Amino acid sequence: MALHSLTLAWRNLVRHKSFTIINVLGLSIGITCCLSLLVFVQYETSFDAYHKHASQTYRVVEDFKNPEGTLHWNTTAYPLAEALRNDFQEIPLVTQTAGPLHRLFKIEDAQGNVSRYEEDRVMMVDPFYPKVFDIAWLAGNPETALLQPNSAVLTETLARKFFGDAMKSHESVLGKHILLENKDELTVTGLVADAPMNSNLRYTMLIPYAFFKVNNPYFSGNWSGNYQGTTFVVLQPGQSAAALETRIAAWKKKYLKPEDDKRISYALQPLTEAHNDELYGAGPQGYTMPQKFIFAATGIGFFILLIACVNFINLATALAANRAKEVGIRKVLGSSRFGLVKQFLREHSLLIVLSLLVSLALTQGVLRYLNTALAIIDLKLAMDANVLLWALGIGVVVMLLACFYPALVMSALRPIEALKSKFSGRDSRGLSLRRSLIVFQFAIVQLFIIATIVAATQMDYFRQKDLGFSKDAVLITYIHNGKDHETFRQRLLSNPAVADVTFSSSSPMASYDYRYGTSYRLPAQPVEEGKEAEMKGADANYLSFYNLQLLAGRNFTKVEENLSEFIVNETLLKGLGWTPEEAVGRRLTINEGEGTVVGVVKDFHNESLQEAITPCLLINWQPFLEFTSIKVSDQANLAETVSFVERTWKSTYPEGIYSYEFLDDALARKYALQQLVFQGFTSFAGLTICIGCLGLYGLLSFIAIRKTKEVGIRKVLGASVRQIVMLFSREFIVLLLVAFAVAAPLAAWLMEHWLQDFAYRISLSWWMFVLGAVVTLAIMLFTIGYKSVRAGMANPVDALRNE
Structure with missing residues (x-):
């Protein structure tokens, strides 16, 4: 019986090919967008959460008061870590880092050939660092590898870059020598796996902090200065971070000058919150993904999925009119309403499964594109087992959101009216719901279009504004x-x-x-x-x-x-x-x-x-x-x-080692996050437009069928093609204006909030909102045009011959 039901479901999907294709495309795009954004959100909220002590690890951050306000720094004075370790016995672990730093290296092979390398992620760490943070050791002893000042621990990728074919095994690199800055010889004492991409503590080489301390006595002993040193503490389970902060506030006067004691205060920030914190930032050479962007990405994914579900509901309920006789015959032959609901749910479930399969393939391509497009922040998004679970969850959500109502509507048809073809889809509740859903769709589409226009105008303002200096045709190179x-x-x-x-x-x-x-x-x-x-x-x-x-x-x-x-x-x-x-x-x-x-x-x-x-x-x-x-x-x-x-x-x-960059390219990097937002607005506007057009086209197909005889009568009575087009368009134009009244104030509020982050910004203007409405109207009329013109040019005899 189940196989028979699935066969019937498949035949019905094949019979209504256009509705099936439109629904699969719309749902696939919506699910792909939602899945991609979920992968992005998971990645951006998982930074440093993989460490075994992550929930108990805190970064020590600094607030520096001056006459103009308070500065918030994620780095602290270098001597802080050792002082905390010596004076607070209740803190199990304290570690610190210097960097990541930019350094030059020279390596001579067995044949006397010299190679030079430049590395940006050289980090100085103390021996406690491997105890606080999880490091996968491939060779060397974690307990001793960082004890001697002139030691170096390499990641596997860097070791292969340095030694190439000479690296026969992991252990073969131990004991090899590297010349740092053409003067200091380092001995390789360890080999570790590459640091995960979802870490703010990225490095390619670890050098003992003792080496940094010997070579930088002023920085390492300066309590007043704040350079590239980061301090971390691991608290005992149940130990209060707030209570420790209070103790540190009274203790710091032991080391700080009186004037610094008044200006400097320390706070403990959970390690897992550092990546998404705008106040202190991610850390040296890290990037921050603000929490508001995480919420925005989650909300956008939900809304685009919701738009796809709205399409599904509109098309499924519209299709009920075309299947009225089928429902009537089934009921006359004894089918219960529950049985009909199950049958329609099987059809819809089959649609959703097809959409999920298509979306999984599309998601893989989208993630590859995002990794390339956002290479500036080293984004590494990938599908994993969680994506399959999310896809299953999204399928269930779509089933709840989009399937039950159409199934109930279609199963509720009265057999006598259905067999007499008196069902026309004009039920007041159904019509009201459909109009509401169309207004919702148009409102979201206009919201994204207006946001794209505002973001594009702001980015153009950045590009065009006079900076007060000449930046064209300037090449910059480092002099070591x-x-x-x-x-x-x-x-x-x-x-x-x-x-x-x-x-x-x-x-x-x-x-x-x-x-x-x-x-x-x-x-x-x-x-x-x-x-x-x-x-x-x-x-x-x-x-x-x-x-x-x-x-x-x-x-x-x-x-x-x-x-x-x-x-x-x-x-x-x-x-x-x-x-x-x-x-x-x-x-x-x-x-x-x-x-x-x-x-x-x-x-x-x-x-x-x-x-x-x-x-x-x-x-x-x-x-x-x-x-x-x-x-x-x-x-x-x-x-x-x-x-x-x-x-x-x-x-x-x-x-x-020579490297160069053009100044205008370097300055463009400063707006990478804003460019990301703009690209996001543009992409999501395109997706919502695509989904909306698919749904609108499908709905018009239904209306064209429903109004076939009405159009024929009007043409016999002398109606022109233009009047027929207006017949199809009039209601949608009214709904678009209602949607504009909803979208415009919401877009104004959201974009004004976004623009507040810029010291130099554009002002919102009426033309941005009008242009958004005009673009939406043009897209709608273009979508309506084909179907309505075709209906207006049809021979009225063909429409009326069965009357």
Whole structure:
């Protein structure tokens, strides 16, 4: 009997091919979107949860108070970990890291061939680190591998990169030597598996913290500074983090200077919350996925699935009219309503199974696309057993949302009316529900279209806004040892394709992942009254290279071996209450020393456009000139110029590793998250439009069949094709306007909330909402057009011959 029922279900699906195809496509798209977003949400909420002590591990974060407010840092002073370990015996484990850091390595093989490598994820860790965090050891002793300062533990991928064919086995790399920064020899003492992608503690090499401490005595002993050190503590089961925070608040005065004790406070943040926390951020070289984006992704997946279910309900109830006689005959022959419900549910279940199979294949492709499109954040989404469970769960949800009501409607037909073909689908409740569902669909479609328009306008604003400096055709390369500046400059300028060269710590808007911060104050002011500022190293050519406007004073004349002069921006002067003319010649004290203000430049955007311009000091101090900016004048032969720069760099710095980036590409990275949001809006708008069009087309097919005789009569009485088109369109246009009244205020609220995150932003305008409605109307009319025109051009005799 079950096989017979399935056979009947399959035959009915085949008989109504267009409805089957539309339903399978609509449900498949909706389920694919929902599954893909669930995989994304699972990935982004699973960071560092795999460690066995994850639920008891906390990151120590720092709040730093200054006259302008409180700064929130995910890094802490390097000496903090050892002090906590010594003074708080009730804390089972304390560990710390430095980095991940950028380092250069040189390796010589048995034949004397030398290879050089550049690594961005070199992390310094203490011996407690493997006890706090789970590491899969492939070779070496975890208890001793990090005890000697000149040791190195490599990941498997890095070991194969370094040693290639010489790596015969995991144990074969132990004892091999690596030269760090052309001076320090490290011995490989361990080999570990690559760190999982869903970890904020990503590394390719682990070096003992003792090595960092020996080579960086100032940083490792400085309680006032905050660099790239991160401290973690593991609490005992049941131990209160809040109580420990209270004890630390009273204890810290033992080590901090009185002025620092007033400004600095520590908090304990659960490790599993770090990745989704906007206040403190994920950590050095990590990225943060805000919790609001997680909620948004979950909500979007649910709504798109809901739209697909709405399509299903509309089409299934519409189809009830076409199957009225079938239901009547079944009831006359003795079928119960319960039996009919089961039959229709089998048909719908078969549809859902087909949709699930299609969506699983589509989801695999979508995840591959997302991994490629979001490579900037190293996204690694993949299907696993959970996806199959979610697919099963979604199938059950779709069954509950979309199947029961149509089955009840179809099974409730009265046999006499059904056999007389008096069922027309005009039941007031059914019609009201269908209209409500169509309004819901149109509202969601318009919401996504309006959001896409707003996001596109904001992104265009980012691209077009004047940043206060020149950024076009600028190539940036790193100078590892910071020497031979003038030699490199003159060699570059010998090529007519190179227009200008400057040396600095960064471009006006820092294009790399880190920048230098400091605090500034008058020499007579106490340390605690210092205000935060960005500090940029710059040579005498920096202002003209980037077209920064000097408002008062003079430019630097040369690079100094010691700190002595500042050029400051307007925003910094506002904090001091000076005019540009008053500032010239005044003395300022920063964390690094004291100097004289020799010039004032017009404000430029030193932060991305999400943030307001901040106080900034330029210093002409040799140790901070780490990058070369090269302006290319010959765009036609760009590849040749880039090749020339590379040859010149390698001949000047033969011990280094060359890399470069164009400034405009680097600056575009600053808006990666916003670009992700924009792409998301665009993609989801496209999906909702696609699902909505499928449902609308199917519904129109039903209406065209239902109105066949009405259209024929109207044509006999002289109705034109245009009037027939209006007959089909009128009700949908009214429903679209109702949907617009729902979608517009909701879109305005959501997008205004999104735009609040930007210091420099567009204002919402009426045309964005009108354009959203017009686009939706155009899509609707395009979808309606084919069916309605075809119905209007049909021969009325064919429609009336059976009457």
